[in-house]
Amino acid sequence: xxxxxxxxxxxxxxxxxxxxxxxxxxxxxxxxxxxxxxxxxxxxxxxxxxxxxxxxxxxxxxxxxxxxxxxxxxxxxxxxxxxxxxxxxxxxxxxxxxxxxxxxxxxxxxxxxxxxxxxxxxxxxxxxxxxxxxxxxxxxxxxxxxxxxxxxxxxxxxxxxxxxxxxxxxxxxxxxxxxxxxxxxxxxxxxxxxxxxxxxxxxxxxxxxxxxxxxxxxxxxxxxxxxxxxxxxxxxxxxxxxxxxxxxxxxxxxxxxxxxxxxxxxxxxxxxxxxxxxxxxxxxxxxxxxxxxxxxxxxxxxxxxxxxxxxxxxxxxxxxxxxxxxxxxxxxxxxxxxxxxxxxxxxxxxxxxxxxxxxxxxxxxxxxxxxxxxxxxxxxxxxxxxxxxxxxxxxxxxxxxxxxxxxxxxxxxxxxxxxxxxxxxxxxxxxxxxxxxxxxxxxxxxxxxxxxxxxxxxxxxxxxxxxxxxxxxxxxxxxxxxxxxxxxxxxxxxxxxxxxxxxxxxxxxxxxxxxxxxxxxxxxxxxxxxxxxxxxxxxxxxxxxxxxxxxxxxxxxxxxxxxxxxxxxxxxxxxxxxxxxxxxxxxxxxxxxxxxxxxxxxxxxxxxxxxxxxxxxxxxxxxxxxxxxxxxxxxxxxxxxxxxxxxxxxxxxxxxxx
Amino acid sequence: xxxxxxxxxxxxxxxxxxxxxxxxxxxxxxxxxxxxxxxxxxxxxxxxxxxxxxxxxxxxxxxxxxxxxxxxxxxxxxxxxxxxxxxxxxxxxxxxxxxxxxxxxxxxxxxxxxxxxxxxxxxxxxxxxxxxxxxxxxxxxxxxxxxxxxxxxxxxxxxxxxxxxxxxxxxxxxxxxxxxxxxxxxxxxxxxxxxxxxxxxxxxxxxxxxxxxxxxxxxxxxxxxxxxxxxxxxxxxxxxxxxxxxxxxxxxxxxxxxxxxxxxxxxxxxxxxxxx
Numbered sequence: 009x010x011x012x013x014x015x016x017x018x019x020x021x022x023x024x025x026x027x028x029x030x031x032x033x034x035x036x037x038x039x040x041x042x043x044x045x046x047x048x049x050x051x052x053x054x055x056x057x058x059x060x061x062x063x064x065x066x067x068x069x070x071x072x073x074x075x076x077x078x079x080x081x082x083x084x085x086x087x088x089x090x091x092x093x094x095x096x097x098x099x100x101x102x103x104x105x106x107x108x109x110x111x112x113x114x115x116x117x118x119x120x121x122x123x124x125x126x127x128x129x130x131x132x133x134x135x136x137x138x139x140x141x142x143x144x145x146x147x148x149x150x151x152x153x154x155x156x157x158x159x160x161x162x163x164x165x166x167x168x169x170x171x172x173x174x175x176x177x178x179x180x181x182x183x184x185x186x187x188x189x190x191x192x193x194x195x196x197x198x199x200x201x202x203x204x205x206x207x208x209x210x211x212x213x214x215x216x217x218x219x220x221x222x223x224x225x226x227x228x229x230x231x232x233x234x235x236x237x238x239x240x241x242x243x244x245x246x247x248x249x250x251x252x253x254x255x256x257x258x259x260x261x262x263x264x265x266x267x268x269x270x271x272x273x274x275x276x277x278x279x280x281x282x283x284x285x286x287x288x289x290x291x292x293x294x295x296x297x298x299x300x301x302x303x304x305x306x307x308x309x310x311x312x313x314x315x316x317x318x319x320x321x322x323x324x325x326x327x328x329x330x331x332x333x334x335x336x337x338x339x340x341x342x343x344x345x346x347x348x349x350x351x352x353x354x355x356x357x358x359x360x361x362x363x364x365x366x367x368x369x370x371x372x373x374x375x376x377x378x379x380x381x382x383x384x385x386x387x388x389x390x391x392x393x394x395x396x397x398x399x400x401x402x403x404x405x406x407x408x409x410x411x412x413x414x415x416x417x418x419x420x421x422x423x424x425x426x427x428x429x430x431x432x433x434x435x436x437x438x439x440x441x442x443x444x445x446x447x448x449x450x451x452x453x454x455x456x457x458x459x460x461x462x463x464x465x466x467x468x469x470x471x472x473x474x475x476x477x478x479x480x481x482x483x484x485x486x487x488x489x490x491x492x493x494x495x496x497x498x499x500x501x502x503x504x505x506x507x508x509x510x511x512x513x514x515x516x517x518x519x520x521x522x523x524x525x526x527x528x529x530x531x532x533x534x535x536x537x538x539x540x541x542x543x544x545x546x547x548x549x550x551x552x553x554x555x556x557x558x559x560x561x562x563x564x565x566x567x568x569x570x571x572x573x574x575x576x577x578x579x580x581x582x583x584x585x586x587x588x589x590x591x592x593x594x595x596x597x598x599x600x601x602x603x604x605x606x607x608x609x610x611x612x613x614x615x616x617x618x619x620x621x622x623x624x625x626x627x628x629x630x631x632x633x634x635x636x637x638x639x640x641x642x643x644x645x646x647x648x649x650x651x652x653x654x655x656x657x658x659x660x661x662x663x664x665x666x
Numbered sequence: 667x668x669x670x671x672x673x674x675x676x677x678x679x680x681x682x683x684x685x686x687x688x689x690x691x692x693x694x695x696x697x698x699x700x701x702x703x704x705x706x707x708x709x710x711x712x713x714x715x716x717x718x719x720x721x722x723x724x725x726x727x728x729x730x731x732x733x734x735x736x737x738x739x740x741x742x743x744x745x746x747x748x749x750x751x752x753x754x755x756x757x758x759x760x761x762x763x764x765x766x767x768x769x770x771x772x773x774x775x776x777x778x779x780x781x782x783x784x785x786x787x788x789x790x791x792x793x794x795x796x797x798x799x800x801x802x803x804x805x806x807x808x809x810x811x812x813x814x815x816x817x818x819x820x821x822x823x824x825x826x827x828x829x830x831x832x833x834x835x836x837x838x839x840x841x842x843x844x845x846x847x848x849x850x851x852x853x854x855x856x857x858x859x860x861x862x863x864x865x866x867x868x869x870x871x872x873x874x875x876x877x878x879x880x881x882x883x884x885x886x887x888x889x890x891x892x893x894x895x896x897x898x899x900x901x902x903x904x905x906x907x908x909x910x911x912x913x914x915x916x917x918x919x920x921x922x923x924x925x926x927x928x929x930x931x932x933x934x935x936x937x938x939x940x941x942x
Contacts, residue, residue: 054837057837057841058840058841059837059840059841078840079837079840079841080840080841080843080844080845081843082841085835085842086841088833088837088838090832092832092834092835092837092838094835094853095857096856096857105842105844105852106842106843106844109842109843109844109848110843135819150838153838154838154842154844156842157842157843223933285881454727515838574831604810
């Protein structure tokens with residue numbers, strides 16, 4: 009491996025610009041790091057060059073650890089967006105600079121300089137000063153200069169960002185040629201996906217300091233795993249539908265999907281992606297050879313060179329939530345984007361207002377459905393603290409966030425929510441606002457039926473916490489995070505206290521999925537009763553080993569702890585010793601009437617934990633799923649397994665200890 | 667430049683007219699009067715005044731001290747500008763403000779203060795005296811005073827250039843293996859040179875004409891520590907207007923030539939390093 013990045017971290021205060029980035033770049037590869045501005049891609053590049061210190065992690069260049077090595081001794085070539093040529097030196101002197109520093113003999117230096125001038129096609133311009141060259145020429149000089157000392161790694165930081173489109177395209181081809189000629193391992197940073205597609209052997213997509221996905225451009229475009237990558241690379245139609253053994257269900261329509269996609273239980277929510285070019289538009293349903301999405305109204309039809317772009321309005325599909333393209337507020341339709349060749353456009357001309365039948369040729373279901381949070385506030389400072397926690401976790405997890413305000417005075421609440429949204433800023437995938445004059449249970453039931461959430465955040469109630477938590481867990485199948493007030497910083501040490509057993513596995517999995525985004529470390533605690541048998545202890549140890557594997561697979565630094573004694577006491581003891589700033593407990597399985605009773609251990613903890621966020625995980629949530637590519641065939645098995653679990657265990661044993 | 671395209675802001679004619687009138691009133695007419703005055707006097711008398719040993723000594727002293735002071739200012743002005751631009755430390759804004767003080771302070775005050783401090787019984791002077799160095803009433807004192815009044819020039823001309831210098835230049839050099847010293851000497855210093863040269867010219871010009879601060883510390887002994895402006899004053903007080911004019915005119919000519927030379931030199935290096 010030419011370049012290995014091992015869990016790189018860089019934070020400025022509480023703002024992490026690079027969050028646990030690990031990456032391997034192969035010898036001779038041209039790797040493109042793609043992301044919107046501020047995503048941390050340039051920071052990663054500068055850390056590789058040694059221009060920026062890292063907080064944690066390691067960097068290996070060709071097998072040797074260079075983490076603490078000065079930039080002078082790393083042997084990298086760096087090309088900057090604004091060229092950074094030495095203005096008072098000629099082109100030749102610029103190119104020779106690194107060789108002069110190395111005291112290379114003059115003859116050798118001139119030979120190398122002429123070689124490079126020829127390579128970048130600037131022979132005859134060596135006596136010019138940088139300001140006498142065009143932007144494109146200057147960047148060629150910068151490239152030649154960066155290559156002069158034969159670096160082991162070439163790093164380019166948005167090198168064509170300041171140039172116009174035509175020169176960019178020309179320089180792309182030029183760079184591609186030079187790179188393959190020299191075979192030098194290269195990382196190219198850009199925010200332009202077209203540039204990425206054209207250049208990359210493989211590419212990685214970054215957002216908010218995290219490296220989301222890595223793969224060949226085609227693979228990432230056709231089979232992205234995250235919502236961000238799906239919508240950032242090219243245009244996307246992205247909706248939340250259901251995954252069934254027969255295909256992906258969008259409302260009444262079952263669409264084919266490209267191979268093994270998901271595991272998890274039965275019919276579960278999944279994000280479905282189809283690209284505009286996979287949308288078929290015909291004048292009759294019979295002419296469509298593909299599954300029919302419905303009859304649409306043409307909203308816009310525009311010319312854009314070789315293709316025609318169409319925006320179609322479809323009637324809403326039941327239990328389908330559109331994500332992209334975004335639907336205007338209050339609209340009762342969903343939007344679908346389509347592209348056609350000009351040939352197709354001539355055969356079946358369409359203008360705004362026309363009707364057409366819409367089908368889908370190919371769909372892809374996302375492996376990682378993004379997390380979605382609901383934060384509930386009543387306008388009090390405690391409620392605002394819950395929203396703030398939702399904001400900071402949502403930002404790190406890039407979750408979709410809905411702020412739900414409960415207040416008879418809806419306009420006032422709406423203004424308050426706007427303020428809260430302002431304070432959260434742009435980190436989360438989206439921040440939606442809802443306000444309701446009704447009471448909590450009713451509103452929550454309505455809201456969670458309308459669309460499912462992974463996590464509901466609410467202020468830790470000062471009194472009657474147990475009853476309140478039970479009420480919050482009543483509707484639907486979300487987890488619950490109770491936030492203390494005043495707001496605490498993002499948790500860094502999490503205690504996961506769960507019972508050894510099937511349900512506990514789910515708890516660890518969801519907790520891991522959430523806290524890996526926080527960059528927090530986790531301790532898994534299992535408490536065995538004082539008089540428990542050796543067999544029980546052995547089972548506990550096996551469970552903890554499994555939990556540790558699961559967490560480390562998710563990239564969460566983990567520790568395990570097996571204690572004996574009364575559960576509540578042991579948890580409190582661990583809390584007081586460990587310096588934790590968040591606790592995760594498993595909710596007992598619901599009874600026959602789907603009611604969850606928190607009396608017992610969780611209730612006892614809620615009664616006296618005042619200053620920690622408490623995450624209550626319920627095990628029976630269908631959307632739970634390991635963050636690793638599961639085999640497609642497992643979908644059915646898993647359903648069976650969890651049903652067996654629920655059905656075969658005697659009712660009294662089902663009530664779990666946290 | 668009629669053929670030039672019209673700019674966004676009109677009024678080229680007006681602006682040029684104003685410039686010429688303004689310069690005429692403030693520079694050309696007084697200088698013209700000076701030349702006229704000299705022209706109406708007796709040529710032999712003028713020449714003998716200008717070539718008198720006392721006058722030549724004054725010229726030498728004025729030029730020499732101004733040159734040394736300007737060089738000192740280049741050196742320490744660069745350092746000061748560097749520190750003020752590159753580092754953050756408590757009191758930075760205060761120090762940045764203090765740099766301009768020599769502009770605001772009446773130069774006579776500065777002269778008196780310097781004399782007090784550097785006199786052989788002053789705070790600093792007594793220690794220097796023990797080492798056998800006398801500052802007040804010697805050319806050394808003149809250099810001290812001129813360094814003081816010329817301090818802001820180099821700092822203020824170099825600072826903006828340093829601020830605009832892209833950090834990427836240093837990073838590029840580092841990634842190519844250049845040490846910090848190499849980066850500074852080979853890349854940063856050449857970038858700063860034109861600005862430093864401008865600062866040097868300004869400080870030199872200021873030093874040539876400085877009067878107020880110098881007369882207190884110089885001791886003003888003819889042939890030893892008497893500067894040209896003072897000599898001119900003395901001639902005036904002796905009602906030797908023609909002599910004063912002659913000394914002034916010759917000094918003006920020499921100063922002008924020197925400034926022109928320095929300006930041309932820095933222009934040439936300016937071409938090599940355009941401000942863009």
